[in-house]
Amino acid sequence: MTYLDKMMPGQCGKVLGFTDDSPVARRLLELGLVPGKQIAYLRNAPFHDPMEVQVGPSCLSLRRSEAALVAVEPED
């Protein structure tokens, strides 16, 4: 298990859950980062932040500090 901000661009994985109960975590869930879903880390913005991920049909952008809340089981 790792956290979304620790993954590499191009890597995929499965959302496990969130490290806290904050409104940000909840908003992430509402945007589609539902535990059990496949997640793909697409790319970084210039200067490595924010980052873009894909969950289901939608692409989301989030900052590294937000990505740190997401626990992920990476695929190899």
Place this chain on the structure above:
Amino acid sequence: MSRGVAADATSLTYTYQVAICGNPNSGKTSIFNAITGLNQRVANYPGVTVEKVTGRFSVGGKNPQRFTLVDVPGTYSLAAFSPDESIAISALSCCVDSQKRPEAIICVIDATNIERGLYLLLQVLEIGRPVIVALNMIDLAEKRGIRIDFEKFSHAIGGLPVVPVVGNRGKGIRQLKEETAKLVDAPSGAFLNRLYDEVTETLLAKLQTRFGNNHLTRAEYLRIIFDVGGPAEKRFVQEKGDEARTVLLQGRAAIKDVWYSLSAAETTPLTGKAAEISRLVLKTEGSHEETTSEKADRYLLHPVLGLIVLAVTMIVMFQSIFSWAQPFMELIDTLFGGLAYWVETMMAEGPLRSLITDGIIGGVGSVLIFIPQIAILFIFIAILEDSGYMSRAAFLVDRMLRWCGLSGKSFIPMLSSFACAVPGIMATRTIEDRKLRFITIMVAPLMTCSARLPVYAIMIAAFIPYKSYLGVLNLQGIVLTMLYLLGIVVAVAVSFILSRTMLKTKRSTFLMEMPSYKLPMVKSTLIKVLNRIKAFVVRAGSIILAITIIIWALSYYPRSQEVRAEFGKQLSALEAEYTAEKSSYKARLTELLKDQSVEATRIAGGIFKAFAQVTEKTNLEELRTRLTAENPAQKEIIQTSFELRSQEMQYDEAKTQLVNRQAGQHLRDSYFGRIGRTVEPVFRPLGWDWKITMATLASFPAREVIIATLGTIYNLGRDADAESATLVNKLRQAKWEVGPKAGKPVFTLAVALSVMIFFALSCQCVATVVTIKQETTSWYYALFAYGYMTILAYLLALVTYQLFAGMGV
């Protein structure tokens, strides 16, 4: 209550309330536009900065049912953490300003992302009103191989209608309207799901029975329970007191015992149910091959290439704003100038004429002059938004703007403010985070807008020597660049401070969806632009006009009769003198022509005409020399014509001077002139005399007014403009009238710099102040922006003057 009967009895006048909600980027607005067309009204929700758009439509031919459709701001969920966000739930379940619940709700779901739409739909169903599901972008879904079973869908949500729609092409809109018309009279939502577990339902029932309030829906009770410290909880506790609070807290504790967190207790059943329904209704899920958008993003979001594309886009955009708006702005200027001139010729001189020409026409003109830039900028912004590129631009620059307290979403508003802060401030509406939006609004007016340019142009032309360095750089250009940089540096510093003090953001986020690229629809883009222009003219226009009239009055009154009489006397003396001289010349010409041949008379007529056409004094001399060489015989006639014409020109010049001196004298005597002299000591440390002080005060409505005001005080007439070489000369020649520096030039390099820096940082623009008030819904922020900018401007101008004056320049 039998709503159906009531509606039948009054079907001619009764208007149903319908709300439309959906995820951001679900195409909600395109459906809203397709339903209502141009029948829209934009206002703000009371107390918050969220735009409230309402529209009207009707269904049925002879006895149509009438509807008001409320566009609820796009949302992923009804959970709210800020007043702005809580708008969605209040607009859907109760009583935003009309104190009336919507009788039906249209919930828009993106057919390519059903599961996420279902999450919101399940929450909306708890409101207990009939819901019509509009499954939007069904064409796109089909293209991606997504097949949906509409019957199963409808069945899964208790038989509510599910209408496939393509909003931007108007497909399915008729059916959507008809289904809405059918359902508005339904007694209540047919489907009441019991999604939540025992503990939650128990608490809900307890709150409902013990603190019963028929006005609250299940959805609102859920907000009271789940949004800790949210607006719903606050309102509830305030109304029902401490006992209700205790029950609520105990209930929450019980929920936490079971679920570990409150959030999980709500979201787990919701996501579970959404996934379940989604599995049920999707016949095929669609392929996951890379879409065109994803391919495009590989280049458009590339760290290097992406930034280059963004830079080029921005350059093209701002070039267009300047170059396309210019002719329209000139047209408006000319039209209003012409109108003022026409009124001047139609009316006798007096306060009423001046009020109409300088006050009202000038005021209306100063509002309308902004429209071309606003329109062009908003067309660009609407295209960027609707195409999906806006989110990408924000994504690319977020990191660079974050360290100073801004975010990627501040980018376009800040950049727009280089053209004009008014559209820039209005463009901050795309920033959801309230504090971030306010910081952006506070610093946007520091960007060097186009109205500052004429002020810089004249000051630089007058006082910065034209010196070149290394062949390409010249001092004037360097000073201009420094002034632009000054605005940016101060904006960065101010936002840095604000974001850590007054508008401290707890944890600024950048959660954003990257929508697929779409071709913007002409109609919806135009509707958006029109709505925004209308809002500007109506809201800002009236206040700007009022303030312009006040400033006019202050610089017009009091108008001393003695001054007028005195100048009148001088004018008639001048006229009498001129008339006498003119007739003596005419007599001499007649004398000279008396015994001449027909041919000679004809030549003399030509000479006379040639002189009459000359407008410049130097040309007059030239003409005399040339004509004398050509016709030595007519020497005397040439000389007399020459003298007559130069006399005439001298008279015209003297008359203009007199009129301008009178205008200058009136301005000096006006309240503004007096104020200028009274507050002169305040601005003396900046090196200013009372004329600069007064001109600065008078340019509060619009900073570029200083050129015209300086022109009037230095007796040049109102037509002085930035290219006016005479104003440049007058400024250079201006001398202190009294005091220790009497006789010395007013404008030294130090004074010119302090004036420019003051104008770079101060907020002399009523339109900006009023727009800030409108956008933040509070005079507090408007006055704060005005205050801090003025203080900063004063201090930096002071430091600059003292520094340079100390160096002796």
